[in-house]
Amino acid sequence: MNNSRQNLRRQLRQRRRTLSANDQRRAGQQLTRQLRNHPWLTRAAKVALYWPADGELDPRPLAKELWRAGIKCYLPVLHPWLKRQLWFTPFTPQTHFRRNRFGIPEPVAHQSAPLSAQHLDLVLTPLVGFDRSGGRLGMGGGFYDTTFAFKRRTPGHRKPKLIGLAHSCQEVEKLPLEAWDIPLDAVVTEREVIVGRLKSDV
Ligand SMILES: Nc1nc2c(c(=O)[nH]1)N(C=O)[C@@H](CNc1ccc(C(=O)N[C@@H](CCC(=O)O)C(=O)O)cc1)CN2
Numbered sequence: 001m002n003n004s005r006q007n008l009r010r011q012l013r014q015r016r017r018t019l020s021a022n023d024q025r026r027a028g029q030q031l032t033r034q035l036r037n038h039p040w041l042t043r044a045a046k047v048a049l050y051w052p053a054d055g056e057l058d059p060r061p062l063a064k065e066l067w068r069a070g071i072k073c074y075l076p077v078l079h080p081w082l083k084r085q086l087w088f089t090p091f092t093p094q095t096h097f098r099r100n101r102f103g104i105p106e107p108v109a110h111q112s113a114p115l116s117a118q119h120l121d122l123v124l125t126p127l128v129g130f131d132r133s134g135g136r137l138g139m140g141g142g143f144y145d146t147t148f149a150f151k152r153r154t155p156g157h158r159k160p161k162l163i164g165l166a167h168s169c170q171e172v173e174k175l176p177l178e179a180w181d182i183p184l185d186a187v188v189t190e191r192e193v194i195v196g197r198l199k200s201d202v
């Protein structure tokens with residue numbers, strides 16, 4: 001694994017952890033305000049979010065608004081046998097959780113049928129670092145890149161839209177792009193909506 005990528009990841013995760021509980025709460029509310037009436041969301045029927053860990057921007061206040069609007073929410077679960085693949089299970093106020101092998105809460109399996117990524121309209125992804133052209137640095141497991149690799153294999157496969165959520169302190173000038181990276185369609189921070197320039201649009 002590339003050393004500068006590892007160092008950058010460590011640095012950015014550290015930066016994220018210095019945000020106070022208050023900063024985190026405010027950022028989650030600001031994110032909700034920016035997205036709740038956004039056409040990306042109001043036009044979607046099925047939206048994946050994540051359960052925040054390690055200082056990630058908290059999408060749960062947004063989930064509450066989506067429930068209210070009748071939009072279905074999902075959370076990622078590690079696929080039981082497919083390497084680096086995520087499945088998505090429904091997220092409702094009744095969902096029960098258990099910790100996965102990374103210590104992140106995920107819905108208990110068998111509560112309801114998991115969905116594969118192709119069936120979602122919109123995916124709000126966690127991230128460690130981002131740049132303004134849609135570059136994403138994650139936790140390093142390769143889960144999102146692997147799960148959404150079909151978007152690259154099938155040109156014109158626009159669904160689901162991938163939108164990274166991040167604190168603005170997670171921005172970097174330029175991320176080193178790896179061959180397998182799937183660019184984000186946009187990044188939303190507590191401050192702004194940044195629309196990435198997709199390679200396929202050029
Ligand atoms: N909130 C949230 N949920 C998520 C992700 C995420 O990034 N955030 N994932 C996004 O992919 C998946 C889990 N991927 C993860 C990958 C690595 C580590 C991690 O902490 N790795 C350790 C070292 C590796 C190890 O323990 O083997 C570390 O970095 O310290 C955590 C989650 C699915 N769910």
Ligand SMILES: Nc1ncnc2c1ncn2[C@@H]1O[C@H](COP(=O)(O)OP(=O)(O)OP(=O)(O)O)[C@@H](O)[C@H]1O
Nearest residue numbers: 136137138139140141142143144145146149178180
């Ligand atoms: N489509 C893919 N097929 C097979 N392996 C992949 C694929 N995409 C990524 N990987 C592997 O996953 C590993 C981690 O990738 P990377 O560092 O880009 O993860 P990340 O995007 O930071 O993490 P995550 O998506 O889990 O948040 C890499 O070593 C790479 O070999």
